[in-house]
Amino acid sequence: MKRFAFMFIGFSFACTNPAPEPDAKPTSQPDKQAAKPAADPSPQKLVTLGGNITETVFALGHGAKVVGVDLSSLYPPEAAQLAKVGYYRQVSAEGIISLAPDLVIASASSGPADVLKKVTDVGIQLESIPATKTLDGAKARIAAIAKILGAEAKGQDLIESMDEQIKAVEPGKTVKKVLFIYARGAGSLNVAGTKSAPDEMIRLAGGVNAVQGYEGYKPINSESIVAAAPDVILMTTRGLKSVGGPEAVAKLKGVDLTPAAKSKAIIAVDDLLLLGFGPRTGEAVTDLAQKLSSLASEPAKR
Amino acid sequence: MPRLYAIILIVTLLGVSLLSLANGAMAIAWSDVLSIVSAELGLGQDPAINRGQQGVLMSIRFPRTLLAILVGGGLSVAGALMQGLFRNPLADPGLLGVSSGAALGAALIIVLGASLGLSGVWVLPVAAFVGAVVSTVCVMQLSSVGSKTVVANMLLAGIAINAIAGAGTGFLVYLADDDQLRDLTFWTLGSFGGASWSDVRLGLVLIALPTAIALMLSRSLNVMLLGESAAYMLGVHIQRLKQIIVVLVCVVVGCSVALSGMIGFVGLVVPHLCRLIFGPDNRKVVPSSLLLGATLLLGADLVSRLVIIPAELPIGIVTSIIGGPFFLALLSTNRKKGLW
Numbered sequence: 001m002k003r004f005a006f007m008f009i010g011f012s013f014a015c016t017n018p019a020p021e022p023d024a025k026p027t028s029q030p031d032k033q034a035a036k037p038a039a040d041p042s043p044q045k046l047v048t049l050g051g052n053i054t055e056t057v058f059a060l061g062h063g064a065k066v067v068g069v070d071l072s073s074l075y076p077p078e079a080a081q082l083a084k085v086g087y088y089r090q091v092s093a094e095g096i097i098s099l100a101p102d103l104v105i106a107s108a109s110s111g112p113a114d115v116l117k118k119v120t121d122v123g124i125q126l127e128s129i130p131a132t133k134t135l136d137g138a139k140a141r142i143a144a145i146a147k148i149l150g151a152e153a154k155g156q157d158l159i160e161s162m163d164e165q166i167k168a169v170e171p172g173k174t175v176k177k178v179l180f181i182y183a184r185g186a187g188s189l190n191v192a193g194t195k196s197a198p199d200e201m202i203r204l205a206g207g208v209n210a211v212q213g214y215e216g217y218k219p220i221n222s223e224s225i226v227a228a229a230p231d232v233i234l235m236t237t238r239g240l241k242s243v244g245g246p247e248a249v250a251k252l253k254g255v256d257l258t259p260a261a262k263s264k265a266i267i268a269v270d271d272l273l274l275l276g277f278g279p280r281t282g283e284a285v286t287d288l289a290q291k292l293s294s295l296a297s298e299p300a301k302r
Numbered sequence: 303m304p305r306l307y308a309i310i311l312i313v314t315l316l317g318v319s320l321l322s323l324a325n326g327a328m329a330i331a332w333s334d335v336l337s338i339v340s341a342e343l344g345l346g347q348d349p350a351i352n353r354g355q356q357g358v359l360m361s362i363r364f365p366r367t368l369l370a371i372l373v374g375g376g377l378s379v380a381g382a383l384m385q386g387l388f389r390n391p392l393a394d395p396g397l398l399g400v401s402s403g404a405a406l407g408a409a410l411i412i413v414l415g416a417s418l419g420l421s422g423v424w425v426l427p428v429a430a431f432v433g434a435v436v437s438t439v440c441v442m443q444l445s446s447v448g449s450k451t452v453v454a455n456m457l458l459a460g461i462a463i464n465a466i467a468g469a470g471t472g473f474l475v476y477l478a479d480d481d482q483l484r485d486l487t488f489w490t491l492g493s494f495g496g497a498s499w500s501d502v503r504l505g506l507v508l509i510a511l512p513t514a515i516a517l518m519l520s521r522s523l524n525v526m527l528l529g530e531s532a533a534y535m536l537g538v539h540i541q542r543l544k545q546i547i548v549v550l551v552c553v554v555v556g557c558s559v560a561l562s563g564m565i566g567f568v569g570l571v572v573p574h575l576c577r578l579i580f581g582p583d584n585r586k587v588v589p590s591s592l593l594l595g596a597t598l599l600l601g602a603d604l605v606s607r608l609v610i611i612p613a614e615l616p617i618g619i620v621t622s623i624i625g626g627p628f629f630l631a632l633l634s635t636n637r638k639k640g641l642w
Contacts (some may be wrong), residue, residue, distance in 0.1 A: 068612065071613070083612055084610075084612070084613050085612050085613050086612075086613035086614055087484070087488075087613075089481060089484050089485055089488070090484075090485075090488045090493070090495075090614075090616075091613075092327065092495055092607065092612060092613055092614035093358075093362055093495060093496075094326045094327040094328055094358050094362050094363070094607065094612070095327040095607075095611065095612025095613055095614065096612070097327070097328055097354055097357065097358050097362075098326070098327035098328035098329070098358075098611070098612050099612060100354065109481055111485075112495070112496050113423060114423050114496035114498060115495050115496050118357070118361055118362055118496075118498075121357055121361055122353060122354050122356075122357030122358065122361070123353060123354075123357070216479045217479065217480065218476075219476075
């Protein structure tokens with residue numbers, strides 16, 4: 001949906017300003033910005049590809065250097081204002097080059113590979129950062145980006161405070177079974193199995209994933225939701241909105257027969273916060289743990 | 303094709319090609335384009351050449367311009383051949399299962415490539431091409447009775463093969479994770495963003511060459527319009543013609559899809575447009591499809607990378623959103639004349 005909304009913005013933009021000179025100004029002058037030697041010790045202009053990569057660069061205090069991001073970079077708000085070079089798995093080579101960055105920091109799942117190769121071919125340095133969606137992955141990501149930007153101390157601080165926040169999570173008296181539903185409208189419901197980002201977050205927050213039978217996300221049938229018998233339904237904020245709020249979720253076929261629906265235990269956390277495994281992972285775990293434990297005070301009517 | 307029309311089409315194609323070279327996210331002045339090109343040709347070095355601009359022009363814009371011309375011309379001529387073969391203006395290369403087979407091959411690699419240990423820039427195009435060839439061979443085998451290929455059977459076999467390939471792709475979509483799903487979606491919308499010189503070289507062999515052969519079949523296609531038995535009486539070797547057409551279409555479309563993803567609409571609509579303009583004579587329809595198809599796809603590619611600078615729109619969206627209304631407008635002017 002977002003992509004299409006963006007498209008229309010693009011079209012109206014095209015009608016008013018078919019040749020956006022200002023964007024491309026820096027390179028139209030005969031400076032040799034893009035031709036700088038690849039091993040620049042302190043990059044001054046960055047393009048970041050991947051929501052959690054962008055977030056980390058900003059958290060490390062280097063946000064002012066970012067000149068372009070991908071479509072999934074929605075946080076912090078100032079990042080969302082920057083030039084967009086496309087969704088991180090389908091970026092535009094010329095778009096990146098036109099911003100004349102001296103370094104591209106890209107999630108390892110960015111692409112397509114042949115497009116990224118064109119960027120490095122003109123002498124722009126590209127650093128690929130592993131995209132692992134686990135707590136360890138989040139820490140490794142911060143460390144790697146901090147090293148590239150020469151901000152190791154700040155990176156270490158971020159990692160330590162993340163560890164502290166997660167350690168501070170108190171395990172509830174009873175371990176709750178949590179079912180994560182990834183929704184894009186009531187007609188498109190996918191449930192997270194093991195080895196998925198929500199699975200890791202649920203575990204960190206002291207819960208247990210109600211679905212153990214498969215890996216990744218799968219559309220699940222109503223009967224399986226009943227059989228999983230979750231105590232809590234977890235969604236993303238946008239996902240919850242797309243279905244029509246907690247009441248609408250509680251009425252979904254299958255969900256309506258779960259303990260979660262009976263005790264109205266339907267909670268939501270912001271999309272990028274919950275699933276991004278960026279620098280706010282500690283914050284996200286605390287948020288989720290609080291939401292889970294606040295539900296415990298309301299006894300489930302069975 | 304009247305000489306005047308031919309000149310107009312060729313000049314338009316050249317004009318759009320120049321626009322395509324000089325426009326994009328990166329601002330490159332006409333004079334810089336000229337000095338970079340002359341430096342590449344070894345006609346004097348300009349020391350002020352910006353390496354970023356040179357890289358953009360030589361490794362991005364030139365290959366994508368040439369590939370868009372090859373694919374646009376190839377898909378349109380393939381469409382004209384199919385419409386001639388089926389004697390039906392609604393026929394398109396999809397009927398042979400080319401696109402659905404290619405999609406299945408691409409989906410296999412996108413979803414299972416990593417776990418099968420297959421990686422590399424060429425794996426996906428090769429798989430898509432193999433998928434296209436395999437499904438076309440299946441359609442041909444299934445529609446042959448004895449040594450004869452029955453066109454009506456080809457249609458039915460094509461529908462069945464499309465359904466089977468579609469089921470396979472659907473199953474892979476089910477297995478795919480979020481990122482793979484996005485990749486698949488983008489692939490089905492097509493893009494010239496990754497076009498390279500090696501793609502162009504491959505296209506010259508597998509798209510331009512068969513397209514050139516196809517141009518020589520126009521007269522036989524005209525005779526086919528009278529019906530198969532009449533054409534046979536007039537000395538057209540029907541079975542061989544069918545086989546040649548199927549092989550050409552399969553290679554051209556398979557290679558196009560492999561290099562640029564699925565680009566709908568062009569193969570169906572461009573020959574149709576040419577027929578509306580030049581009449582049903584295939585000696586006009588086939589060559590004009592080549593030129594018009596190349597121009598239109600190149601123009602669509604130009605639009606796709608200018609509307610949301612510095613990002614890019616998948617080209618399939620552009621071809622449909624521009625081509626659709628344009629085609630409808632043309633049809634409705636004809637409807638007033640009582641032709642639909």
